[in-house]
Amino acid sequence: MYQWDFGILWSYRWLFLNGLGVTVGFTVVIVVLGLVFGLFGAFGTLSRFRAVRLVALTFIEAFRCTPILVQLIWFYYALPILAGVEMTPITASALALSLYGGSFYSEIIRGGIISIDRGQSEAGAALGMTPGQSMRRIVLPQAIKRMIPALMNQSIIQFKNTSLVSVLAVPDLVYQSQVAAHDSYRPLETYTAVAVAYAAILIPLTILARRGEKRLAVSE
């Protein structure tokens, strides 16, 4: 029978905290950047111009339909050779994860916009609004409400996806725990603690998201 000894992890607490800080900070960056990419992607696919739609769709499908692990490695190792762009592991992984997340956010935002009844933008147009005004005043305020639960969900996935940046030696929680596991010869305790740390952050967030969802359902 295996003898658990979690006490041993205490001596690595600064390492873990450091890693956790990187993980959380990283998530904030890729969620914000991802939403920006997602917004461009969504409006791109809804553009009047065929060329813009094509570019946006290519971006979305390229990142949605390839594994994030492959994208991370590709951004770090292939881009310097192909395009001569040298990037630090942090930049490369932030970019890859943001674009990956952005491709999913795009679809959520696009879906939210087109789920609003056409009669709404028609009513705006009939009042004399430009397409931009009716998007800002009429469609988006209703669409954003519908997008929020799915955007929350995708951001939770993004938080967990940050664990992959350890392959590029970005010192996140997983990377630091690898260090701790090798050092202490206690991988079971280490990875269990890491799993608990992720869950401890995400479970309250999912509860919050679900509550928000219910409140939105009531106000519809």
Place this chain on the structure above:
Amino acid sequence: MSDTPSKIEIRALRKSFGSNEVLKSISLDVAKGGVVALIGPSGSGKSTLLRCVNLLVAPDGGSVRVGDTRFSFGEGAKLPDVKTLAKFRATTGMVFQHFNLFPHMTTLQNVMEGPVTVRRMARADAEKLARAQLAKVGLAEKADQYPATLSGGQKQRVAIARALAMEPDVMLFDEATSALDPELVGEVLSVIQRLASEGMTMVIVTHEIAFAREVADRLIFMRDGIVVEEGPARQVIDNPQQAATRAFLSHFHRTGALPPANTAS
């Protein structure tokens, strides 16, 4: 037509959706202060024609003039840009079958939206205007409620107030009572009737034949994208000349009490 220039003038209007030709060279005049009712079976093109008047649907050919603004369509003619279109539509009010109120805004905010966003009116002025319009349709006390809490008839009256708040030159009604329960039709029709008596220029797509007979001065019967018969409303309804008009009108009570609600669109 009379010697005074008409308010709305439509010439040789054509529109196809794919291979389906919905409007086949339609011409139409509405005098200033005139009320024209468009009737006809489903798919006759009457709603499309109405939507061409404020260019919510872009015609393939012909011309549309409202007041002093004229647009021509067809080969060589460039479609007007979004700013020009928006400016033009601000002068025409439209009321939809399914109300299309903005559900995230209160009744008052719905009515204020056009004046504030499109006419750039100060909020205080817009609110005063919106409250006056709501009072006009008998819903002053519903100002702070959301559309979801209103009955169909109330929603449609708010939609009329919202259109009127733009102080339009003409009003277009697209089957404004077709989605209403029968007992709610009357309250909407009476608002439209009052607008007519105030001299608003209107085009009304409707299935309420008795109402059209009362309120409209001209009536146009459409079928398969053409105008089959047109003339003074009472004359066409009481004494239709064309067999197709007679056949269509035979489905309706033409006078007296309002007909039962018609859910067909």
